[in-house]
Amino acid sequence: MILILKNGVSDEQIDRVIARVEGWGLQTHLSRGTYRTIIGLIGDESQVSQETLSSLPGVSQVIPVLPPYKLASREAHPESSVIDVSGVKIGGGQLGMIAGPCSVEDRERMMRIAESVCESGANLFRGGAYKPRTSPYAFQGLGEKGLEILRDVGDRFGIPVVTEITDPRNVELVAQYADMLQIGARNMQNFVLLTEVGKSSRPVLLKRGMSATIADLLMSAEYILSEGNPNVVLCERGIKSFDPSTRNLFDVAAVPVVQGLTHLPMIVDPSHATGRPDLIPPCALAGLAAGADGVHIEVHDCPEEAKSDGPQALLPEQYKQILQQMRLMADLLGKTISPLAGTAGKPDHSPKNNPQPPTEALA
CATH class of the missing domain: 3.30.70.1140 (Phospho-2-dehydro-3-deoxyheptonate aldolase; domain 1)
Known part of the structure; x- marks a missing residue:
């Protein structure tokens, strides 16, 4: 300093x-x-x-001469990290395509949606078993039953599953079912939760908080990295704005800014960023054009019946169309959508790739 x-x-x-x-x-x-x-x-x-x-x-x-997020910084780890989610690679020119409903609902519906997004080319399936909602009276998720359904979907189609973790007491339970743990925007600065997730070997999808700066996001990632878990994927999902035209402000410029500061991959979530199905396709393509390492999109086969966030979900046919366009964009940029590993079953608990950055980087 x-x-x-x-x-x-x-x-x-x-x-x-x-x-x-x-x-x-x-x-x-x-x-x-x-x-x-x-x-x-x-x-x-x-x-x-x-x-x-x-x-x-x-x-x-x-x-300060060096950034406070020392493990997350490019000074500590000049090469871009590639995060392995049960065989699906995110980063280094390989794209993660996350798709699925906001919440885990009944088993039959989850199987239908998963089958459609897998056929379209998605390589990670998402669904919330625990839902942090603004209202205490809103649907809170199915809990462990939802985790069981999500795991069955992953096993059936051989696709890694992503789900949100909201309580540090549930990290071990959720990690038994999920291939990737999601930290939602509301919990980006839940430091107790970040610490517990950092002790897990599961890859983590860390979403930017609604009012968080880029430095805030990277410091939250630092909590996870400092506990020994190097497998973090960042997510731009929109920040609060004064303009009510969209649910949030899609800060697409954050993608290249973040990638200049950190070795961690970053994806975009146009579903939460815009809240409007008509804006999701152009914003998804804009995110890829800006350098994003993947796209997170909510998909539901009957949005009006969705337990949560139905109005911002794409129909399966709409998702198929946008994924075709994203594949063309990826080809243009010299990137590929990471293929599925082709093996189903619960993920093991061994540490993933990307070893911890050297300890001398802390000096």
């Missing part, structure tokens, strides 16, 4: 700052300019917080 000192700072104050910093085990480099005096810090900066340094008398500003 670099400390920029206030104008007119006295030599006595400078000596005190240097003494305090060196007392924390850091080395200092003093540089006096015509208008500014700065002190560079050398060593393990984790020993002192930016807030503590800012409070030192004579310090005007503290500028």
Whole structure:
């Protein structure tokens, strides 16, 4: 970090700052300019917080040289990570196509929807067994029964399944059924949940919070990585805006921005971003054009009967059409939709690929 000192700072104050910093085990480099005096810090900066340094008398500003999300940053891991979800690869030019209803409903319906999206070319099936809802009276999900249905669907069609985890007490239970754990927008900064998911070997789909900055998203990913789970896929799903034309504001520019800052892959979710079926196809294509590593789309065979988020779901035939277009876009960009591994059954609990970034990156 670099400390920029206030104008007119006295030599006595400078000596005190240097003494305090060196007392924390850091080395200092003093540089006096015509208008500014700065002190560079050398060593393990984790020993002192930016807030503590800012409070030192004579310090005007503290500028970090490295980002606070050290494990998630490209400085720690220059090569882009490829996340393996039970054989389906996300990142490195391979695209994850997640499709399915918002909520797990009855078994027959889930089988029909899964069959249609698999035939269209989806490589991950999604459905919520636990639903964080704004109203306590809204449908909350089927719980473990929903997990069982979701697992049966995955086994039947040989497709990895993704479901949301809302409670840190349920991480072990959900991980028994799901190939990938989703952290929804409302829980992006549920740090207890992030910590528990980080202790799991399951890949994690981390959605950006509705009011979260990009730095907030990457710091949430850092919680998971710091607990030993390197398999994180980020998701842009729209942020809050003053304009009611769409459910959220689809921040497509976040994709290349994030990819410049982190090695973690990032997908887009135009369903939650727009809330409008007519806008999902163009926004999905825009996300891929911006460099996204996959697309998450809600699909339901009868949206008016959906337990949740029916108005923003595509019909299976609509999904088939947009996936054909996304396949053409992928070909144009030199990317491929990752094929299914071709093996069904519950996922094992062994760690996935992408080893933990080297510990020296923490320095």
